[in-house]
Amino acid sequence: MSGAEDRQEADCVCSFGMKSTWDINDPKLPQDAKQFDPFQEWTDGYVRFIYSAEDKNAQRHLSGWAMRNTNNHNCQILKKSCLGVVVCSRGCALADGSRLQLRPAICDKARQKQQKKVCPGCGGTLELLPCRGHSGYPVTNFWRVDGKAIFFQAKGVHDHPRPESKSETEARRSSVKRRVSSPPFAPKRRLVESQVDRDEDRALRVVVPADRISFLEPSFPQHYPAFQSTEPYYNHHNALGEPSAAGLQKTASPRLYVGRTGYEFQGYLTAVAPVLGGPTSSASAPLSSSSSSSSSSSLDPKAGWKDLLKSSGPYGDNHHYYGPDYPCRYPGNPPASPAALQTIITTTTKVSYQPCPKGAAYQSCPKAQSGLPGCSAPLDEPSSSSYSAEVKVTEESGGVIKSLSFQPEVVQTKTERADAYDYRYSYGNAFRYDDY
DNA sequence: AAATGCGGGCCGT
DNA sequence: ACGGCCCGCATTT
Numbered sequence: 001m002s003g004a005e006d007r008q009e010a011d012c013v014c015s016f017g018m019k020s021t022w023d024i025n026d027p028k029l030p031q032d033a034k035q036f037d038p039f040q041e042w043t044d045g046y047v048r049f050i051y052s053a054e055d056k057n058a059q060r061h062l063s064g065w066a067m068r069n070t071n072n073h074n075c076q077i078l079k080k081s082c083l084g085v086v087v088c089s090r091g092c093a094l095a096d097g098s099r100l101q102l103r104p105a106i107c108d109k110a111r112q113k114q115q116k117k118v119c120p121g122c123g124g125t126l127e128l129l130p131c132r133g134h135s136g137y138p139v140t141n142f143w144r145v146d147g148k149a150i151f152f153q154a155k156g157v158h159d160h161p162r163p164e165s166k167s168e169t170e171a172r173r174s175s176v177k178r179r180v181s182s183p184p185f186a187p188k189r190r191l192v193e194s195q196v197d198r199d200e201d202r203a204l205r206v207v208v209p210a211d212r213i214s215f216l217e218p219s220f221p222q223h224y225p226a227f228q229s230t231e232p233y234y235n236h237h238n239a240l241g242e243p244s245a246a247g248l249q250k251t252a253s254p255r256l257y258v259g260r261t262g263y264e265f266q267g268y269l270t271a272v273a274p275v276l277g278g279p280t281s282s283a284s285a286p287l288s289s290s291s292s293s294s295s296s297s298s299l300d301p302k303a304g305w306k307d308l309l310k311s312s313g314p315y316g317d318n319h320h321y322y323g324p325d326y327p328c329r330y331p332g333n334p335p336a337s338p339a340a341l342q343t344i345i346t347t348t349t350k351v352s353y354q355p356c357p358k359g360a361a362y363q364s365c366p367k368a369q370s371g372l373p374g375c376s377a378p379l380d381e382p383s384s385s386s387y388s389a390e391v392k393v394t395e396e397s398g399g400v401i402k403s404l405s406f407q408p409e410v411v412q413t414k415t416e417r418a419d420a421y422d423y424r425y426s427y428g429n430a431f432r433y434d435d436y
Numbered sequence: 437a438a439a440t441g442c443g444g445g446c447c448g449t
Numbered sequence: 450a451c452g453g454c455c456c457g458c459a460t461t462t
Contacts, residue, residue, distance in 0.1 A: 071445095072452075107439060110439085
């Protein structure tokens with residue numbers, strides 16, 4: 001798309017060993033990373049990280065978000081775009097107030113099937129909330145192996161709640177299977193652990209017998225507090241002016257949605273634009289223009305999301321995500337991880353890859369080259385990073401997963417939890433998923 | 437059955 | 450030229 005918006009991608013979180021700024025498209029990436037970043041499962045915002053090539057999760061190009069491979073005709077850089085999240089079209093609430101937020105199947109075919117299913121909570125239809133956090137287009141993640149490091153760069157700020165993480169989805173699936181194939185009263189004692197944590201040495205690992213926990217406090221991926229604190233979890237100025245706000249990067253999965261005060265997407269813009277200064281503010285007026293023009297291709301980027309919605313493609317027949325009934329989208333999108341706010345990048349999407357022959361993982365491919373701007377922002381210091389130990393417990397019911405996330409930093413925990421909440425749905429109804 | 441990657445192709449800008 | 454995305458194919462999980 002127009003490079004305009006990309007040009008804006010401003011901020012970027014600079015990781016640990018990042019001494020200088022870089023862009024995934026740079027011909028040469030920094031080789032001097034002294035320290036790798038701990039794997040980030042829930043990246044959000046315009047961030048960049050450098051993982052160790054040994055990191056299993058990085059090798060798998062894992063993400064908590066449902067990301068699907070996107071062909072960018074550049075074999076050196078693996079690009080993936082966010083599929084959004086599957087929710088109940090009625091927005092029914094579960095017993096504990098949480099809402100269905102399934103992980104969209106990555107496989108197109110499977111996704112279509114998935115959308116034909118009914119909400120396990122109310123029997124209503126399911127709908128896919130596409131991601132349009134990158135100037136109206138899905139958030140994209142880029143992976144590139146270079147030397148002993150795996151470079152990761154994300155563009156866009158997810159404008160929807162988190163779906164189940166991959167590990168949660170898998171855990172649920174297997175548990176369901178198990179349940180089906182096991183005696184009714186067979187004692188079940190599932191030990192679910194985050195796949196992410198599993199491999200990662202750094203993450204604390206906490207295993208909890210799922211059946212021992214039935215009502216964990218609302219937790220994210222699946223649970224969004226009814227009311228999130230409107231308290232800004234970050235300070236724009238601070239973020240911008242003080243890249244060193246290390247404190248911001250304490251969590252591995254920084255994600256703070258701005259308070260759900262705004263009913264309009266604008267509220268979100270207001271809060272975020274200044275910071276990201278990119279996707280929203282300039283070049284891409286798409287988002288800002290929108291709120292009301294639901295019928296027109298408000299979201300602009302070529303009505304990208306619109307296409308998604310109606311295309312007979314993977315998105316099937318959903319066509320009312322942002323219809324009248326949904327005056328606004330998730331207002332609270334974390335403008336990015338706190339970390340993301342640390343630095344502002346002005347990357348361009350201008351790519352410059354080298355033609356590459358064939359071969360291994362991201363090798364080359366005949367692609368063009370161009371100028372590469374890179375982050376213009378000065379980069380900061382490696383901020384501290386923290387690990388977020390997560391205890392994820394699945395509840396084998398139709399799709400609700402409860403997870404707890406323990407974070408070393410209280411503050412983080414708080415912000416984490418203050419995650420996005422589906423503004424569209426009211427909190428409340430009680431519905432026992434289990435009864436379904 | 438799904439998830440993942442790859443890469444050809446088409447389309448719009 | 451680029452970026453987004455659809456689609457089929459092959460390989461893994």
